Amino acid sequence: MPPKTTSIDEIAVDFATLARLAASQAHDDVRLLLARLIRKYRVTHPELAAQLDSSLKTSQTRAAGGAALRRETPGHVAGTQQADGALSLIKVFDDLGGMEGPLLPAMLKRDIEGIVSERRQREALLARGISPTRSAVLVGAPGLGKTLSARWIAYQLGKPLWVLDLTSVMSSLLGKTGSNLRAAMDHAKANSAVLLLDEVDAIAKRRSDESDVGELKRLVTVILQEVDQWPDTGLLLAATNHPELVDPALWRRFDAVLTFGPPDAATTAIAVRRFLGQDLTEFEPWVGTLAVGLQGGSLSEVERAIKSIRRAHALEQATIEELVARLVEPGIDGMDKTQRLEMALQMARSGQYSHQEISRLTGIARDTIRKHAGPSPRRGRGMK
Ligand SMILES: Nc1ncnc2c1ncn2[C@@H]1O[C@H](COP(=O)(O)OP(=O)(O)OP(=O)(O)O)[C@@H](O)[C@H]1O
Ligand SMILES: [Mg+2]
Incomplete structure (x- = not known):
């Protein structure tokens, strides 16, 4: 007030x-x-x-052109930069030089495209007395692409993404948090920026801590007012892993809720290909095996695994078939019979493992493998 x-x-x-x-x-x-x-x-x-x-x-x-928070020239490599003062709370992701879009389930992808196209056709909407989506909250477990999608939205709108991590807002400058938050948000509004309030649940998590209840109430009030008043020239996004912790009063105020779920098998396979990058041709025969082995994890985990195997391969620590087997082996324990069979068949199809090796790794009988995949291509060339 x-x-x-x-x-x-x-x-x-x-x-x-x-x-x-x-x-x-x-x-x-x-x-x-x-x-x-x-x-x-x-x-x-x-x-x-x-x-x-x-x-x-x-x-x-x-x-203009000299501000701490400015748009980098196109072609600038995606990166982050820090600004001074209260603005140091804001991290800038500038992908204007280009970026690949997130891999998302069809429905979520449509919702995101909807937000972007509403923004692009803002005038047409306003002419009919409707304002475009001004705010959205992105919900989902870690590593599913929330931040990446926020960057993508900003990129599609030709703007950098400003990220305000509420965990660091909370831990820094206690007592001044409210005014810093407001200052940062004012700055974002004045620049029609795409602003992401990351870990918006941080505010809720701290609420049990009686000592700064007053400060927290002020913060929630600041954010509530901002969400209500956010201009439709900008876009306010918020992300959380813990929707249950977010104040319902805050939740209600967002125009849209985007829910991120774990990737399905097809998406995991596409991600494996993408993350293999220039090593894809060399790894092609193992793509199916890797996809089955990494299925169930977030794409952030898939990316980490693929990066580590590429590093090991570049340093010639072992052959690709050995590296792939090492990567997928630990996960096989937790697989059910159908998944093991799928894994066995992918390995057989790769043509890189003998049925004996596959059987040892997956526990699927050699007869079963042969029945589905034909004779062993590399009989006798087992791994050590
Ligand atoms: N859907 C996706 N499509 C493509 N890459 C993805 C996707 N999800 C995650 N990744 C990869 O994992 C990285 C981390 O993802 P991101 O930071 O977007 O996760 P997040 O959902 O914001 O997680 P957190 O809740 O921990 O902040 C991305 O930079 C990207 O390389
Ligand atoms: Mg994130």
Whole structure:
């Protein structure tokens, strides 16, 4: 709630803060503070707010191209950068040089494309009195592509993604968290950015800690207001692994909920191919085996496994068939009969393992393998 009146003391404090930031040439912080003061004084001192507003606009024009948070030139390699002051809470992912889209189930993909195309056709929607989706919450277990999808959405809209990790917001600058959060969000709004509030449940998790209940309430209030008032020129995203911890009042306010689930077998296979990159041709015969072996994990786990096998291969630590067998072997214990058979057949189809080896690894009888896959191609060429 904006205060009805602002005391002279409060104005003095703001004046002193502004002077201090200006004297230390903390330009970004000055702009952030200005943005906050404009909001604060808009009701009680409209003339002052208007003056501050025009100062902010002038400073933004001058800072264009030199601001700590700026769009990198196209072609810049995807990366992150840190800004100063309250803005250090924001991490920027800039993929404007290009990126591959996330691999997602058809329905989720459609929902995401919907958000992007609504944004692209904002004018047409507004003409009919409808605003495009302004906010969405991304829900799902770790490593399923929430952050990646947020980056993809921003990329599709030709904007960098700004990420505000609420865990670090919470742990840093206690006592100033609310104002820092507000400043960061104001900055994102002013730039029509795509902003991702990562780990939004961090706020809820800390609620049991009685010592800073007041601070938390303020934070939740800040976020609730922001979600309500987020302009349809920008896009506010939030991500969580723990939807059950998120305040229902907050939850309700988001326009859309995107639910991320584990990848299916076909998606895992596509991911294996993608993550093999330039080693794909060499690994082609083993793709099926790898896909079955890695099925059930998140694509982040698939990526990690494939990267490690590529490293081992590059350093010639073992033959590919040995590396692949080593990678999939531990998972076989937890497989049911159907999955073991599928694994056995994939290995047989690869033409790289004798039925004897396959049988040893999967526990499927050699007769069964032969019945489904024909004779062993490499009889007698067993691994050590
Ligand atoms: N659906 C996907 N498509 C393609 N790659 C993926 C996908 N999911 C995960 N990955 C790979 O795993 C990495 C980590 O995924 P990401 O950071 O998006 O996970 P997350 O859902 O945000 O997890 P967390 O909840 O831990 O933040 C990605 O950078 C990407 O390389
Ligand atoms: Mg993430």
